[in-house]
Amino acid sequence: xxxLLYFVCCFIPVFNIVNSxxxxxxxxxxxxxxxxxxxNYFTYKHAxxxxxxxxxxxxxxxxxxxxxxxxxxxxxFRPGIPVTLAYISLSNxxxxxxxxxxxxxxxxxxxxxxxxxxFQSVQSMEIDKQGQMWIIDGVRIxxxxxxxxxxxxxxxxxxxxxxxxxxxxxxxxxxHGGFVNDIVLDDSDGxxxxxxxxxxxxxxxxxxxxxxxxxxxxxxxxMFGEPEAVGFVVNGIKSNNLSPINGIALSPEGSCxxxxxxxxAQSSLKFYSINTKILKNESLCQTDxxxxxxxxxxxxxxxxxxxxxxxxxxxxxxxxxxxxxxxxNINKPISxxxxxxxxxxxxxxxxxxxxxxxxxLHLMSTSINEFTNLSINLVIDNVKFRIFRYFTGxxxxxx
Numbered sequence: 001x002x003x004l005l006y007f008v009c010c011f012i013p014v015f016n017i018v019n020s021x022x023x024x025x026x027x028x029x030x031x032x033x034x035x036x037x038x039x040n041y042f043t044y045k046h047a048x049x050x051x052x053x054x055x056x057x058x059x060x061x062x063x064x065x066x067x068x069x070x071x072x073x074x075x076x077f078r079p080g081i082p083v084t085l086a087y088i089s090l091s092n093x094x095x096x097x098x099x100x101x102x103x104x105x106x107x108x109x110x111x112x113x114x115x116x117x118x119f120q121s122v123q124s125m126e127i128d129k130q131g132q133m134w135i136i137d138g139v140r141i142x143x144x145x146x147x148x149x150x151x152x153x154x155x156x157x158x159x160x161x162x163x164x165x166x167x168x169x170x171x172x173x174x175x176h177g178g179f180v181n182d183i184v185l186d187d188s189d190g191x192x193x194x195x196x197x198x199x200x201x202x203x204x205x206x207x208x209x210x211x212x213x214x215x216x217x218x219x220x221x222x223m224f225g226e227p228e229a230v231g232f233v234v235n236g237i238k239s240n241n242l243s244p245i246n247g248i249a250l251s252p253e254g255s256c257x258x259x260x261x262x263x264x265a266q267s268s269l270k271f272y273s274i275n276t277k278i279l280k281n282e283s284l285c286q287t288d289x290x291x292x293x294x295x296x297x298x299x300x301x302x303x304x305x306x307x308x309x310x311x312x313x314x315x316x317x318x319x320x321x322x323x324x325x326x327x328x329n330i331n332k333p334i335s336x337x338x339x340x341x342x343x344x345x346x347x348x349x350x351x352x353x354x355x356x357x358x359x360x361l362h363l364m365s366t367s368i369n370e371f372t373n374l375s376i377n378l379v380i381d382n383v384k385f386r387i388f389r390y391f392t393g394x395x396x397x398x399x
Contacts, residue, residue, distance in 0.1 A: 054080025062124035105160025116147035138180025149173035203244030225267030308353030
């Protein structure tokens with residue numbers, strides 16, 4: 001099942017760990033709680049009184065940057081979340097505290113979700129080279145929405161105008177129990193999106209063809225959580241779930257004739273990869289033969305959530321129980337990977353990455369394990385959410 005190969009698009013599993021001293025991660029944004037640019041005071045007061053807005057329940061997960069804006073997603077893990085897609089201003093280097101979030105494209109798209117119109121519960125998104133945001137609206141793990149999971153493409157150059165929408169069939173992403181988690185984009189062959197589904201019922205990797213306007217799903221043991229990686233602790237909270245496939249990253253343009261997709265389960269210490277030529281072959285994916293092309297890359301230093309690839313082949317990955325960030329250049333053996341930052345005070349559940357136009361890698365820590373654990377009574381106290389930046393001088397994997 002596992003192919004053991006070597007450079008650029010292929011790798012050998014190596015389990016040595018190389019650590020390094022902390023790099024310079026600059027804190028740019030921090031929040032004790034999230035609030036929004038409400039249309040007026042009366043709307044805000046009404047939302048509070050009717051518990052449409054419960055301040056302590058709001059938390060960000062996904063982050064992407066376009067121009068002078070940082071876009072944030074806010075899935076509805078709990079009640080009282082009036083906005084699921086918003087933005088803040090890109091910082092010039094000055095620390096901002098409790099900055100208000102502006103709903104995107106507007107309040108109606110977020111707040112009025114009757115008949116499944118508008119955004120329901122967004123976990124993540126990606127922005128292509130044309131300035132189009134691909135939004136995966138598929139957190140369906142509670143009663144906050146009964147709508148099918150969907151992929152919506154909006155044009156950021158036209159104030160978020162919807163240019164395409166695809167409703168996932170239930171057999172691809174569950175309307176009740178689906179957890180469409182993260183997305184990367186491949187502009188070859190008419191455009192593809194590769195999407196992780198972290199559903200506890202039906203986890204897997206979704207492939208969507210824009211040209212065909214059709215999706216298929218791959219399921220494999222490499223996408224499941226592993227018992228030996230369960231039970232890690234972050235900020236005093238133990239993660240006991242066998243959390244499946246979560247992080248995803250794509251090799252950059254020009255790295256090889258076909259790109260390589262990397263992924264990992266959250267409850268796992270292993271990276272896996274597969275060639276996108278296999279993923280784009282729908283007929284092959286309908287058989288079990290595609291699994292012969294799954295490659296075990298090797299082990300990393302700890303369990304991970306988010307991944308991010310830049311255009312030089314540097315794969316950045318979060319290290320949840322280490323309160324840190326790892327880095328590995330995919331042109332080198334994985335034994336060369338290293339921990340580049342750790343901070344037990346501020347890097348609490350690092351998860352989402354984004355790269356701006358100035359060569360800065362941005363990273364968000366979210367304390368999200370508090371929000372997904374419904375046995376925890378949330379209160380507004382200390383800073384829970386932070387955005388950092390770190391200069392790499394590189395661009396996104398799409399360039």
